[in-house]
Amino acid sequence: MDRKNVAVMLFDDVEVLDFAGPYEVFSRVRTVPGGPSRWNDDSAPFYVFTVAKTAAPIKAIGGLQVTPDFGFDDVPNIDLLVVPGGLGARHLVDDPATIDWIKSVSATAEETTSVCTGSLLLAKAGLLAKRRATTHWGALELLATIDPSVTVDPDSRFVDDVIVTSAGVSAGIDMAFHVVEKHCGADVANDTARYIDYPRP
């Protein structure tokens, strides 16, 4: 099976559910429905891994210790990029190495996505210029400040305007299912939702 590579970005003070929600969804998709197909990767259409500036351990919000699979410099080709948010994302807006990396990955990725305040990084990278986008309710004004050409949508769980952005934290789960549905169809997305007992809104 021709798998797509899904890179979930990590950094210090990333919000746990911002990265763990999409990680869970993409890593549990199987094209064969039901429970037993999840016991191996035979029908997994996505290969999910984590990536950070370096592969050194990071501390997520709350202190959760996660070790990235790859650093920016040695990461495999990325088909789908997930940029989560959290307090750390607000700091990375001013980190040119991170912003440049996101821009260069996005240039060749099939999908660039964000969760919560991850959209601030996409905006800073110029990826949301003249597009509709969303973010956590506490960062809507900041998003518009970073790029005034963005049409900020305060009401949607996620917005797909070439680049896919999500509202706060748990909305990243809905965004991930949307992307799964785009790439694998509604049946596969809904079977995955059933597997993780998630009532899609």
Next chain:
Amino acid sequence: MDRKNVAVMLFDDVEVLDFAGPYEVFSRVRTVPGGPSRWNDDSAPFYVFTVAKTAAPIKAIGGLQVTPDFGFDDVPNIDLLVVPGGLGARHLVDDPATIDWIKSVSATAEETTSVCTGSLLLAKAGLLAKRRATTHWGALELLATIDPSVTVDPDSRFVDDVIVTSAGVSAGIDMAFHVVEKHCGADVANDTARYIDYPRP
């Protein structure tokens, strides 16, 4: 503030959202509502940490690399225990050291909770005897097999019968909010849900 210690158990092949959902909820609770109170721990009623048999790194399902904060032998006092599920939980049913540890922690904890197939471990420890309980839809029969005195509830997101068990994966988020509401009240639980943009069912 007198914080309660929340221990989230980890093991190889733990389901990511099983542990990350409750970790997110408990670690983002603040008794002061709104966004800025989440920028520090001043009004955090819970101190959340991870614990595994040893503090050596584990690989969750999908390969996520997480390093536990504590091992069984050096963990602080536990007020609330969260036992997640996943393929690894099915193996640990036959690991006396894990079952005995859960039993001894539960004897003094205020709350013993599980997500998904984590309830199989609680059942094996005898904690669900003659109680109502639930688990992932794919493990309902197995739960009844491990302890035939359990009244298995196939329809609820979570069941609170002294011990609190959840249905599959994402239901752990609802279970965590239930426990937050029990200990901190509905206003604090709902403010936390709003912070993580989670529509409680």
